[in-house]
């Protein structure tokens with residue numbers, strides 16, 4: 363049994379019993395964990411206002427072999443701009459779902475936690491459309507699930523003159539000579555691959571506003587989602603909701 367103090371983001375929460383809440387947290391030192399917040403639904407609870415989804419909190423936990431109990435929670439970032447904008451909120455929920463699906467408990471997650479802080483702070487201030495795409499690429503890269511974007515997966519040739527590039531449902535990126543065997547696939551402009559490369563190589567808070575057409579952005583999203591679906595073996599539920607808003 364021991365007391366722990368850590369930063370954490372609230373990924374989701376659900377009610378249990380008469381007044382309690384189970385909260386799913388993502389912490390840099392603990393990864394994804396569930397903790398019980400006793401009495402959190404009582405009107406005079408000291409958790410009220412702090413334990414909201416998306417908040418970054420300083421949390422105090424009591425750990426036994428069976429479970430974590432949340433003993434204190436002080437929110438220090440609440441992302442008011444995001445919460446007041448339905449599209450930004452839907453993007454942030456996609457980020458939380460991605461974390462929920464890819465993070466494990468008792469795993470040091472400092473790098474990814476810092477990326478999440480960075481991405482939410484950037485969305486809160488800049489509202490750049492490409493930030494969510496960039497975050498998905500970072501998750502793919504950190505988990506080793508992003509194919510090399512500069513070379514054909516099949517013949518290893520560097521993409522240089524190819525005008526059209528094929529991305530298969532198995533997440534292969536193929537040049538014009540190799541695309542014949544691909545069954546299920548999409549075709550994207552070479553600029554999409556270059557944009558993907560840029561987003562992947564640039565720190566999230568330094569991503570510039572880039573001019574792109576609606577069609578190019580939808581191609582980019584489609585390509586990244588093929589890689590994600592291959593990694594997660596499922597579609598993100600929050601993404602479907604977000605499609606209705608755009």
Ligand SMILES: [Zn+2]
Nearest residue numbers: 514517537540
């Ligand atoms: Zn090839």
